[in-house]
Amino acid sequence: MIKVSETAKKKVAELMGEDGFDISTHFIRVGVKSGGCSGLSYDLKFDKSQQEDDKVFEDNGVKIIVDKKSFLYLIGTTLEYSGGLNGAGFVFNNPNANRTCGCGESFSL
Numbered sequence: 001m002i003k004v005s006e007t008a009k010k011k012v013a014e015l016m017g018e019d020g021f022d023i024s025t026h027f028i029r030v031g032v033k034s035g036g037c038s039g040l041s042y043d044l045k046f047d048k049s050q051q052e053d054d055k056v057f058e059d060n061g062v063k064i065i066v067d068k069k070s071f072l073y074l075i076g077t078t079l080e081y082s083g084g085l086n087g088a089g090f091v092f093n094n095p096n097a098n099r100t101c102g103c104g105e106s107f108s109l
Helices: 006-018 068-074
Strands: 027-034 040-047 055-059 062-066 078-082 089-093 106-108
Touching: 006 062, 006 078, 027 068, 062 068
Parallel strands: 027 062
Antiparallel strands: 027 040, 040 106, 055 062, 078 089
């Protein structure tokens, strides 16, 4: 299960609307890929359809799809949005990560 904070939900709804997506019917696709300074990095994009092996969640009115491979890395993660002085963007609070980089975009287990 992936959770979505209220702040992240508001930003997701705003960005989805700007890109022609509808938060009530479309998805956020969250994944993990090789790369980044800590070994793995997060991937986040909007999607209109799910694949056969995708896991589907809904939290706080946001539909989330995760591919089967990425699911094990993301269990228990909360998607946040930070608009602070260090730069605005989505932040993954992942309890499975042993180490993260300074920018918060990559991690290792």
